[in-house]
Amino acid sequence: MTMRIDIVSDAICPWCWIGRANLAAALEELGWAADIHWHPYQLNPDMPRAGVERAAYRTQKFGSLARSQELDAQVAASGAASGLTLRMDLQKRTPNTVQAHRLAKFADRHGQQNAMVDAMFQAYFQQGRDIGDDAVLTELAATLGLDAAGFLASNECEDEVLAEDANFRRMGINGVPSFALAGHILFSGAMPPAQMAAAFRRGEALLREKGLLPTP
Numbered sequence: 736m737t738m739r740i741d742i743v744s745d746a747i748c749p750w751c752w753i754g755r756a757n758l759a760a761a762l763e764e765l766g767w768a769a770d771i772h773w774h775p776y777q778l779n780p781d782m783p784r785a786g787v788e789r790a791a792y793r794t795q796k797f798g799s800l801a802r803s804q805e806l807d808a809q810v811a812a813s814g815a816a817s818g819l820t821l822r823m824d825l826q827k828r829t830p831n832t833v834q835a836h837r838l839a840k841f842a843d844r845h846g847q848q849n850a851m852v853d854a855m856f857q858a859y860f861q862q863g864r865d866i867g868d869d870a871v872l873t874e875l876a877a878t879l880g881l882d883a884a885g886f887l888a889s890n891e892c893e894d895e896v897l898a899e900d901a902n903f904r905r906m907g908i909n910g911v912p913s914f915a916l917a918g919h920i921l922f923s924g925a926m927p928p929a930q931m932a933a934a935f936r937r938g939e940a941l942l943r944e945k946g947l948l949p950t951p
Contacts, residue, residue: 736951737768738939741915743903744852745778746835746866749810749821752856753925754912756817760928765935772843773852775836775896776903776911779829786830786867793829813925814860821860830859830867834887836896838872841886847879854878917948 740758744751762769793803807823814821835855842851854875858864864871869887876883903913906920913923914931921938922931942948 736949737770738935739770739772739917741772741774741918743774743776743908743913743915743920744911745776746832746839746852746855747830747859748778748911749814749823749860750925751912752821752860753810753814753817753819754914755853755856756814756819757925757928757931758914760817761931761935764928764932767935771849773839773848774903775832775839775899776908776913777832777836777900778911779831780900782829782831784831784833784867786828786865789826789829817925819860822863823860825861825863826859827863828865828867830865832867833893833896834869834872835866836900837892838876838883838887840892840895841883842876842879842881845881847881850879851876851881917942919947 742751742754742758744754758769758771790800790803794800797803797806807821811821811823838855839848839852842848855866855872858871858875859866866872866875869884872887873884908920908923910923912925914921914934916935916938919938919942922934926934939948943950
């Protein structure tokens with residue numbers, strides 16, 4: 736049986752990329768096939784559309800550049816434990832992510848959402864690219880054979896992205912990644928693979944008990 740797993744995520748959240756890696760390991764442990772869907776959440780909903788210079792933004796947010804760099808090092812160490820290389824030192828801007836979320840929806844129409852989300856994570860966290868920039872996003876889409884220039888220049892799906900983001904906040908989600916099984920939110924956070932697999936097992940059992948998942 737293929738399990739539907741929904742992930743509420745932001746494209747500039749390092750824990751979301753780490754959670755993605757841990758999910759892959761958890762699914763392997765579970766022996767599950769998964770139909771994965773990504774949903775928009777903005778860590779910085781008030782971010783200017785052009786983004787901001789990252790060092791200044793993080794200095795203001797955390798009190799000093801040194802503290803920001805210390806936190807970056809901690810995240811990079813967690814990423815390394817999950818098999819990822821995070822080059823936070825290459826990031827020059829903190830982008831607004833509405834365009835990235837729109838692009839994920841566009842890619843979903845073409846069956847490429849997972850690949851598109853992975854490409855954006857890699858571009859931002861390994862190459863320091865500005866994934867709030869339409870030219871960058873257009874180039875990333877082209878690597879998957881998608882022509883996204885016209886879509887990104889429009890405002891198609893923008894209201895949908897903003898409405899979903901607002902709805903998740905109303906639901907009480909205040910951290911990402913958040914994971915849902917068969918449409919039911921189970922947990923938030925980039926748990927280690929074994930812990931994540933255990934959470935999915937418990938969720939599966941509970942949903943079957945309540946008749947919310949069919950008997951295999």
